[in-house]
Amino acid sequence: MIAEFKMNRRVNFAETDTAGVMHYSNYFRWMEEVEHAWFRSIGMSVVQPHALGTVSWPRITVSCEYFAPVRFEDVVEMHFELLTLSDKSMTYEVTFHKDGNKTARGRTKAVCCRTFDGGRFESIAIPPDIRAKMEKGAA
Numbered sequence: 001m002i003a004e005f006k007m008n009r010r011v012n013f014a015e016t017d018t019a020g021v022m023h024y025s026n027y028f029r030w031m032e033e034v035e036h037a038w039f040r041s042i043g044m045s046v047v048q049p050h051a052l053g054t055v056s057w058p059r060i061t062v063s064c065e066y067f068a069p070v071r072f073e074d075v076v077e078m079h080f081e082l083l084t085l086s087d088k089s090m091t092y093e094v095t096f097h098k099d100g101n102k103t104a105r106g107r108t109k110a111v112c113c114r115t116f117d118g119g120r121f122e123s124i125a126i127p128p129d130i131r132a133k134m135e136k137g138a139a
Contacts, residue, residue: 003082003137005038011074021069028062031094031106034078042133047115050127057090057110058121064106070098085134087125088112 015026039046048055070076077097084091089111096104112130113121126134 001081001083002085002135003038003042005034005041005080005137006077007034007037007080008075008077009033011070011072011076013072016072020071022071022074024064024066027064027066027096027104027106030076030078030096031062031064031108034080034094035092035108038080038082042136044130044133048130050114050130052124052127053114053116055124055127055130056113056115056121058113059108059110060089061109062106064104066104068098068101068103070096070103074098076103082134082137083107085126085131088123090126090134 009030011022015022017023036046039048046057075098079095079097080092081094082090082092089109091107091109093105093107095102096106111123112126114124115121
């Protein structure tokens with residue numbers, strides 16, 4: 001593990017299905033939410049102005065395993081762990097806990113990209129200054 005970050009989130013009614021259980025798609029939204037919070041905690045953004053242009057992180061692989069349901073009004077702790085940094089990509093894992101019990105685990109691999117006007121982007125090596133902040137972890 002290179003870096004870690006934790007945050008809590010309460011399940012909103014709109015995030016649940018008709019059985020009152022958080023809909024599976026929201027785990028992916030929450031994984032992105034904790035990733036963005038981690039980037040902010042190290043003084044960056046998931047869409048970062050840089051000397052090379054605007055740098056962002058499109059996903060190339062995402063997965064999630066579910067172990068127990070969470071429901072409306074439950075408070076869930078999300079534990080973000082940056083697992084790997086390659087030349088051009090990062091892989092992170094988010095574990096979800098309710099009352100100390102693991103309820104889900106998700107994983108994302110994202111590639112460092114430079115974006116251009118019109119929506120075009122290209123993968124680039126992670127710039128050294130960005131990599132240094134990521135390796136330092138939460139400030």
